[in-house]
Amino acid sequence: METVRAAEAELMARLPEGTLMQRAAAGLAATCARLLTGRRGRVYGSRVTVLAGSGDNGGDALYAGAALARRGARVTAVLLVPEKAHPGGLAALRAARGRVTVEQEVGLADFSRADLVLDGIVGIGGRGGLRPEAQPYARAARRGAVVAVDLPSGVDADTGEVPGVALRADVTVCFGTYKPGLLIDPGASYAGAVQLVGIGLEPPAAEVTALQHADVAALLPVPGAESDKYRRGVVGVAAGSATYPGAALLAVAGALHGGAGAVRYVGTAAEEVVRRFPEVLVTEGGPAGAGRVQAWVVGPGGGEGVRQALAEALASDVPVLVDADGLTELGRLGPDALAGRTAPTLLTPHTGEAARLLAGAGGGTPPAADDLAASRLATARRLAADYRATVLLKGSTTVVADPGGAVRVNPTGTSWLATAGSGDVLAGLAGSLLAAGLAPLDAASAAAYLHGLAGREAAGEPGAPTTALAVAGALPAVWRAVRTP
Numbered sequence: 227m228e229t230v231r232a233a234e235a236e237l238m239a240r241l242p243e244g245t246l247m248q249r250a251a252a253g254l255a256a257t258c259a260r261l262l263t264g265r266r267g268r269v270y271g272s273r274v275t276v277l278a279g280s281g282d283n284g285g286d287a288l289y290a291g292a293a294l295a296r297r298g299a300r301v302t303a304v305l306l307v308p309e310k311a312h313p314g315g316l317a318a319l320r321a322a323r324g325r326v327t328v329e330q331e332v333g334l335a336d337f338s339r340a341d342l343v344l345d346g347i348v349g350i351g352g353r354g355g356l357r358p359e360a361q362p363y364a365r366a367a368r369r370g371a372v373v374a375v376d377l378p379s380g381v382d383a384d385t386g387e388v389p390g391v392a393l394r395a396d397v398t399v400c401f402g403t404y405k406p407g408l409l410i411d412p413g414a415s416y417a418g419a420v421q422l423v424g425i426g427l428e429p430p431a432a433e434v435t436a437l438q439h440a441d442v443a444a445l446l447p448v449p450g451a452e453s454d455k456y457r458r459g460v461v462g463v464a465a466g467s468a469t470y471p472g473a474a475l476l477a478v479a480g481a482l483h484g485g486a487g488a489v490r491y492v493g494t495a496a497e498e499v500v501r502r503f504p505e506v507l508v509t510e511g512g513p514a515g516a517g518r519v520q521a522w523v524v525g526p527g528g529g530e531g532v533r534q535a536l537a538e539a540l541a542s543d544v545p546v547l548v549d550a551d552g553l554t555e556l557g558r559l560g561p562d563a564l565a566g567r568t569a570p571t572l573l574t575p576h577t578g579e580a581a582r583l584l585a586g587a588g589g590g591t592p593p594a595a596d597d598l599a600a601s602r603l604a605t606a607r608r609l610a611a612d613y614r615a616t617v618l619l620k621g622s623t624t625v626v627a628d629p630g631g632a633v634r635v636n637p638t639g640t641s642w643l644a645t646a647g648s649g650d651v652l653a654g655l656a657g658s659l660l661a662a663g664l665a666p667l668d669a670a671s672a673a674a675y676l677h678g679l680a681g682r683e684a685a686g687e688p689g690a691p692t693t694a695l696a697v698a699g700a701l702p703a704v705w706r707a708v709r710t711p
């Protein structure tokens with residue numbers, strides 16, 4: 227949040243005092259009024275509780291509460307740290323005939339009864355989780371909507387980590403820029419629907435970004451008039467074993483829809499692959515003896531042959547994507563196995579595989595996968611730095627980290643993707659984009675974006691269990707949707 231603060235400070239120096247807070251509060255009040263109108267038909271007479279902490283986040287909430295009170299809402303502000311409540315906001319609320327209480331019991335009762343709660347306990351200035359005085363609100367029952375001011379209180383703005391408890395919101399109104407904590411789980415799951423209110427803040431280039439349709443459309447490889455299959459790129463897939471022949475089919479299915487001109491398969495499932503996908507080139511032996519490819523995918527359903535396949539692929543001078551059993555093997559070898567590479571490497575672990583990779587990098591026992599899921603940003607960054615490779619960390623929020631420091635979080639994911647084999651499809655898809663010439667960060671984040679949309683498409687609305695093969699089958703429709711202006 228240092229960059230946001232710097233941008234705010236720079237902008238504030240040019241504006242009359244309080245301008246940004248007034249803009250923020252006006253946007254916040256407008257969203258609250260829309261929500262109340264939607265739920266109750268009108269703002270007038272509705273019950274609103276403002277939870278106001280000790281900083282400017284509380285100030286925003288108090289000013290917005292004042293605006294709602296002027297429209298006839300019955301507003302009560304609960305001051306969590308009475309001596310530090312924002313003086314201007316408090317005065318505005320009082321002038322609008324809002325009630326103020328410092329009794330936490332009264333506050334909790336109001337909170338539970340309210341049609342709408344404004345969570346202004348703490349925003350980007352919050353550190354170390356909710357303090358004791360605020361914790362009961364995170365646990366209390368409520369019947370109304372909770373609108374988080376800038377960020378759900380208790381969520382770390384920079385990382386999405388939740389040390390302790392946090393206030394779950396239905397809507398988060400964030401000011402100026404999306405904070406990473408709103409995009410990365412577990413924080414993202416507390417934010418509800420996120421609305422951005424412009425306050426005239428021009429954010430500097432962010433360290434953590436999320437692609438949108440237009441960004442992905444610009445990245446996707448599209449054949450030109452002069453293209454042929456080789457110029458579009460050939461992706462090599464070394465996947466599948468006697469135990470998991472299906473992983474080969476799924477990785478190939480993803481690869482066929484990723485933009486490469488051809489897919490070359492090596493491995494024990496060649497017969498099944500060709501029966502299902504006659505367009506695939508198959509070669510005996512491992513990656514070293516296969517014809518020229520522009521990128522390798524190694525590891526899905528890997529089995530016995532994975533050690534050799536990984537060694538051969540890593541010895542090549544083309545980008546290599548390592549997934550699944552390939553990652554387990556790489557964890558055994560440690561980062562040194564990538565030291566001599568002349569082309570980029572993309573690692574696509576889930577948190578269990580990430581734990582093995584970290585153990586391989588640092589020695590010792592693997593960290594618990596659950597702990598890594600609670601600190602996705604830090605985990606992806608650490609792996610990227612340790613292995614000097616691009617890392618796509620899978621799971622409830624997919625995070626892609628480049629060794630150079632850039633991070634992208636994927637906004638399209640859906641938990642319907644938590645189905646066996648969908649990771650294999652993602653590996654093939656991302657490998658295909660690598661072969662088509664995308665940089666690893668672009669290939670990984672565009673693949674995650676398409677894969678998330680395909681998961682949604684395959685699950686349908688309002689959602690039903692789907693399969694990895696159906697996710698692969700949805701990819702063409704998703705490409706078209708993304709490329710439609």
Ligand SMILES: NC(=O)C1=CN([C@@H]2O[C@H](COP(=O)(O)OP(=O)(O)OC[C@H]3O[C@@H](n4cnc5c(N)ncnc54)[C@H](OP(=O)(O)O)[C@@H]3O)[C@@H](O)[C@H]2O)[C@@H](O)CC1
Binds near residue numbers: 348349350377
């Ligand atoms: N800057 C701007 O131009 C604009 C900023 N805007 C708004 O300001 C917000 C940032 O305001 P901020 O910097 O005052 O910090 P904020 O989030 O209110 O928290 C700091 C206070 O909370 C306390 N505290 C700390 N940790 C805590 C915890 N875990 N649990 C409980 N309390 C905790 C801490 O107390 P202390 O440590 O001092 O005791 C300190 O007093 C931002 O999110 C946005 O809403 C908008 O108006 C647009 C323009």
Ligand SMILES: Nc1ncnc2c1ncn2[C@@H]1O[C@H](COP(=O)(O)OP(=O)(O)O)[C@@H](O)[C@H]1O
Binds near residue numbers: 619624640642644677
């Ligand atoms: N809760 C979730 N929400 C969103 N996506 C998820 C969730 N759980 C898993 N996924 C996604 O599903 C895919 C599962 O991949 P992976 O764990 O490799 O499974 P498999 O090995 O069975 O293919 C990944 O793309 C991952 O990001």
Ligand SMILES: [K+]
Binds near residue numbers: 345347349377
């Ligand atoms: K808040």
